[in-house]
Amino acid sequence: MGQGHYYRSKRKIHLRPQFFIILAAVVLVCVAVSSVVIGRHNTEKEATAQSELTDKMSGFSSGFQVPSAAGVMQMAVNEQKKAGGPKVDAELRAKMDEVKAKLAADDTADLKVVFFTFDDGPSEHTGEILDLLKKYNIKATFFTNGREGKVMEEAYQRIVKEGHTLANHTWSHQYSLYNSPDAFYADVEKLDAYQKQVTGLKQTSHLFRFPGGSANANTTCTQGIVNRGYNYVDWNVVCGDGTSNSLSVDQLTQNFIDGVHKHNVSTVLCHAEQKENTRKALEKTFKTLLKEGYTFLPMEYDMELPRQL
Numbered sequence: 001m002g003q004g005h006y007y008r009s010k011r012k013i014h015l016r017p018q019f020f021i022i023l024a025a026v027v028l029v030c031v032a033v034s035s036v037v038i039g040r041h042n043t044e045k046e047a048t049a050q051s052e053l054t055d056k057m058s059g060f061s062s063g064f065q066v067p068s069a070a071g072v073m074q075m076a077v078n079e080q081k082k083a084g085g086p087k088v089d090a091e092l093r094a095k096m097d098e099v100k101a102k103l104a105a106d107d108t109a110d111l112k113v114v115f116f117t118f119d120d121g122p123s124e125h126t127g128e129i130l131d132l133l134k135k136y137n138i139k140a141t142f143f144t145n146g147r148e149g150k151v152m153e154e155a156y157q158r159i160v161k162e163g164h165t166l167a168n169h170t171w172s173h174q175y176s177l178y179n180s181p182d183a184f185y186a187d188v189e190k191l192d193a194y195q196k197q198v199t200g201l202k203q204t205s206h207l208f209r210f211p212g213g214s215a216n217a218n219t220t221c222t223q224g225i226v227n228r229g230y231n232y233v234d235w236n237v238v239c240g241d242g243t244s245n246s247l248s249v250d251q252l253t254q255n256f257i258d259g260v261h262k263h264n265v266s267t268v269l270c271h272a273e274q275k276e277n278t279r280k281a282l283e284k285t286f287k288t289l290l291k292e293g294y295t296f297l298p299m300e301y302d303m304e305l306p307r308q309l
């Protein structure tokens with residue numbers, strides 16, 4: 001999409017007088033400067049005005065963040081990373097793009113969206129979860145660790161084939177690696193290479209979750225992960241299965257539902273591949289939330305999602 005826009009804008013510029021070339025250059029410089037100053041969460045009115053002006057000039061669809069010169073290069077990188085993202089149909093793609101734009105604009109008031117995430121798998125139970133997701137036509141995100149063998153490889157392959165996002169949660173899940181950043185990055189890349197090898201993907205999603213969450217890591221590692229091209233994501237809803245092994249199915253179900261009710265866009269953390277009661281809580285959770293009108297989406301690299309650190 002990004003490259004398409006870029007070529008289209010170039011073609012239009014060729015058809016216009018020089019005035020538009022100068023105007024385009026001025027706007028690009030302004031956007032570049034403002035994006036550096038304002039940073040990632042750019043909600044300033046000035047930027048919006050520039051965005052609207054450039055939309056008119058180049059035929060950008062509304063709601064899309066206008067790129068600076070550096071941003072144009074970043075868009076091309078994003079397109080490559082998105083190639084490792086979920087394989088979804090046109091309807092879900094349209095919904096994902098709508099939500100992505102609203103997240104970027106911090107305009108989520110009218111949304112009822114759930115990003116359901118499964119951490120620490122795959123396991124011998126991943127297949128059951130994938131069956132359930134298929135039954136309810138729900139797409140999710142799997143932050144996996146390094147697990148080998150035929151059953152695990154099949155789980156990896158199904159995650160990708162069935163349109164979920166396969167994401168990185170480090171090979172070893174060892175907290176101690178945060179004290180040795182180079183070893184930590186190597187652990188991340190080891191899983192990245194393994195995911196590609198097992199699934200045949202040429203690119204991975206480049207979505208990442210720190211073991212224990214980013215608040216459990218440190219700024220050296222969070223910055224290092226970003227520098228290596230990953231978007232890291234935490235959560236804003238937990239069911240409690242990460243800190244307790246004694247919650248009942250009913251308690252877990254209620255925690256999921258109550259948590260989602262608190263947000264327009266929920267990022268739900270669970271460990272259903274490892275925890276039996278969590279697996280048992282999924283079906284009622286899905287049924288209830290679907291009935292209430294929530295949409296479940298898989299994550300993608302260029303979405304702005306919750307971070308603790």
Ligand SMILES: [Zn+2]
Pocket residue numbers: 119120169173210211212
């Ligand atoms: Zn974990």
